[in-house]
Amino acid sequence: MKNSKKICLVVVCCVLFFFKNNIQAQQFSEIQINAKIDSVLSLLTLEEKVAMCHAQSKFSTPGVGRLGIPEVWMSDGPHGVRGEINWDDWGYAGWTNDYITAFPALTCLAATFNPSIAKAYGISVGEEAKYREKDVLLGPGVNIYRTPLNGRNFEYMGEDPFLASTMVVPYIKGVQQNGVAACVKHYALNNQELWRDHISVEVSERALYEIYLPAFKAAVQQGHVWSIMGAYNQFRGQHTTHNEMLMNKILKEDWAFDGVVISDWGSTHNTKEAALYGLDMEMGTGTDGLTTSTQNAYDFYYLANPFLKMLKEGTIEEAVVDDKVRRILRLMYRTNMSNNSSFGRINNQEHLDVARKIAGEGIVLLKNKNSFFPINPNKEITIAIIGENATKSLTVGGGSSELKAKNEISPLEGLKNRYKNATIIHAKGYASGPSQYDRVVEPTDDLENLKKEAIEVASKADVVLFFGGLNKNHLQDCEGGDRQSFGLPFGQDELIDEILKVNANTGVILVSGNAVEMPWVDNVSAVMQTWYLGSEAGNAMADVISGDVNPSGKLPFSFPKKLTDNAAHSFGEMSYPGDSITQYYKEGILVGYRWHETKKIKPLFAFGEGLSYTNFEISNIGTAKKTYSKDEEIVVSATVSNTGNFDGLEVVQIYVGKSKSKVERALKELKGFKKIMVKKGESETVEISINVNDLAFYDETISDWNLEKGGYVIYVGNASNNISKEIKISIQ
Structure with a gap:
């Protein structure tokens, strides 16, 4: 037994030395990464584990120098990598080499209705983050546009959960192919800035699951995002950054999120809740103002000395901190301890x-x-x-x-x-x-x-x-x-x-x-x-x-x-x-x-609306059949003709409504779209698939999704208020 332990230690030390000296290696599989994480975890002291769970500066967390574990460096940046900030305060560091490409705000990206361009956006901003040696890019934001007064709407992707879900996934994949973690924010229900640090949101579970969570779910399950940022506000009286339902039940259990939950800067409020309800990395806490005036101020964070004290007393089990460190190490193996050797690019013509x-x-x-x-x-x-x-x-x-x-x-x-x-x-x-x-x-x-x-x-x-x-x-x-x-x-x-x-x-x-x-x-x-x-x-x-x-x-x-x-x-x-x-x-x-x-309240301008310098006609709209069962794909086909004098891009939008539903429903909801180029005088055929399961509603009586049988209406057009044809179908 003693010999096997010695052999294990030798192997682990070799692996750590290997990374410390930047030797190239093959990309590790998830199984290999998990094995390495377990090995490294056994070498860490309790104090080192706790230190990895909180900040050491405004935008970094400490590594473990004796084992070659690097620091984790983050940057604001849904629209570009923010200028370098001072170690201990919000002043800019005055660097001359941190100028970047400023990309359009995410409202603009959402307005493109073009997932391929979202991928290009992610790749480009990820390359700039890589060049600036950032491990985590704090974005994109997918909070739902609820009121036009929200000061932060420009950072988000609009009012529709399907649009936001569709656009966020390629953005994430683009960023992360550079070995930089995207950090989707702000989870969840951060839909206003006024009183954002304490307002408690009361919302039905149906609205939560159908409107406010889908883009986060898509980020996790389709985008495989490596980190998520908690929000400032409360949900049902508990802060969202350490919220038992949102973090433990939904994010980590139901969605099987294997990444790191990072607090928004100052959104942590309680050591025990932060420890037990899903937070992994605490950033920006101004504990009694100590982060600007006291030596070793970061040790006063909720997940710092107070957390260590509760672990040593046995109030909190060591397995809790082990789970957090596993996630942090997994983030490192995906970013600064991966073999991705790209240096990134910045301010180039391509960007x-x-x-x-x-x-x-x-x-x-x-x-x-x-x-x-x-x-x-x-x-x-x-x-x-x-x-x-x-x-x-x-x-x-x-x-x-x-x-x-x-x-x-x-x-x-x-x-x-x-x-x-x-x-x-x-x-x-x-x-x-x-x-x-x-x-x-x-x-x-x-x-x-x-x-x-x-x-x-x-x-x-x-x-x-x-x-x-x-x-x-x-x-x-x-x-x-x-x-x-x-x-x-x-x-x-x-x-x-x-x-x-x-x-x-x-x-x-x-x-x-x-x-x-x-x-x-x-x-x-x-x-x-x-x-x-x-x-x-x-x-x-x-x-x-x-x-x-x-x-x-x-x-x-x-x-x-x-x-x-x-x-x-x-x-x-x-x-x-x-x-x-x-x-x-x-x-x-x-x-x-x-x-x-x-409610038949006519807007000034409608969701999905947007004119062109040319004229488009959508015709030959149809589906292969009229009756469908669970798990089937509904394929909607249409011909888009450009009858004007300019080549142009058009967005075909598919909405679905349920007639005679047993629950309240919107008249129609976006369920598919596709952007295509059509040259003047020409026509193009488009096909858009909708899975029948995506027509379900969240049924609060069973706390699960419920697919109603019966009649549905498919609306096909180029805006929510400009429908070319309605098609009636039924679900068995």
Whole structure:
């Protein structure tokens, strides 16, 4: 027995030495990894195990130097790798080699309705994280868009769980093929920033399973994500970062998640719950402010000395910390202890091309009266570019997703580069003040003069392009607070009205991650929703405005006409924002377009809506048969014809509704989509498969999914409000 133990120790030490000296090896199988983890675990002291479960700096956890176990380094980065942060505080380290490519915000990615481009996004941002020597990229975010006031909606993938699920999986796979872990966030129900650190969400189990969990489930079971971040808020009175139901029951037991649960920064609140209810790595806890003022402050974290004390006393079994360390070691074997020898890439032309393509495919044309767009780039005309968002940097700000881009092409710069024959005149028009994370800074500009200048410039132009919307300042599209009104800020609505009095030939280009109220929509010639587009923002906008790129984006969330038309707001303050202690998701499963359609409340612009410079017709729509059984695939086929004058991309969308259901259902729900290129004058055939099992609802009476028999309706179109054909089928 003694000899066998010695042999085991020798083998383990050889393996550790092997990695410590960066010797190349074959990729380990999961069985081999588990065997190595067990061997390493036997060499660790209790103190070393506990140390691996909490931070040693703002963005790293310690390794075990004597065994060659490396540190784990993380970075914010759903839209690009964040600039380097100081060891102990939130200040930037002042490096000169941490500039990166800024990719479009995830709302834009969702608007592409293109999973292949999501894969390219993941690969590119993963390569940049690898170059920056990050082991975990803290993103993507898949919290559901519930209210247009949520300051963090721009980081997420819209209001529909099927869309978010479909887009998140290739993103994850793209990131992780670089040997960098994606970290899907924020699990779960983090659907507002106001009171996010303590508000307790009360939601039905059906809504939880049907609306708020599917994208996380897809990330785990289809994307095989290696880490997940807990959220700040509570669910039914227990913080989600260490929530017995969410973490133990659903994530680790039902979904068999084998990765690491990482706290959001400061979302841990209790040692025993953190230990027993699923948290593996504790980050960012400000225990009595000690992380900035006391030596060895990280030892005061909940999963640090207090955890060690409970383990030594026997209050918590050592098997609990062993499970956490196993998961952490598995993460390391997948990242910084794998044989993936790539050095990554950063700020290369290929990444800029990917960013520009995503931006171009995600821009959504919402109104285009008399073919206002595209604007001929060869025409000798005068174009007035009005609005702060035409020149303001929108890669900085917004909270933890802010970026240190090497370059950022502004809309004004992009249009000047493309429109060489035009006379371009610019006026700021309005001002918002400097970007701040946690406070509103009043502008120092003379606002009345800005307004007068804009009106004068507009009067001299053939065409006016108003660049408005929101920005990434506090109480706009920004972490840490919600918007305080649905209308455009900084006097933009009034300015647009004044501009229209002197020039009716005006198009509005909105830059935002949220829906906004549009009292002027009937009076302007065109409306374009452009999101936060990153490094190539101006070039991508010019691509679409000029017609070099035919717009193909579709809205990933509904634009209500007024705030109370939104489901969450229709039920009053206890539905949103709550009373600071509790809130109730009274709309249940009827989120977004489900609410608008079921309750017959017409939105301003509908989910899935988006115009093109060409015309598409969807015809020959059908299914192979009309009756199906469990586990079968329903294959919907259609012909998409381009009858216009531009080549273009179109998104065929499949929705399904259940007639005469025994439970409340939405009129219809997205169950499939496909984006295809169709050249002008040509047609393409598309087939989209839907598994019958995916038509089930979550039955609270049995705490499981239930597939109802009977009649269903399949809706086929190119937007939730533009259906070409309905097909009736039945499920046996």
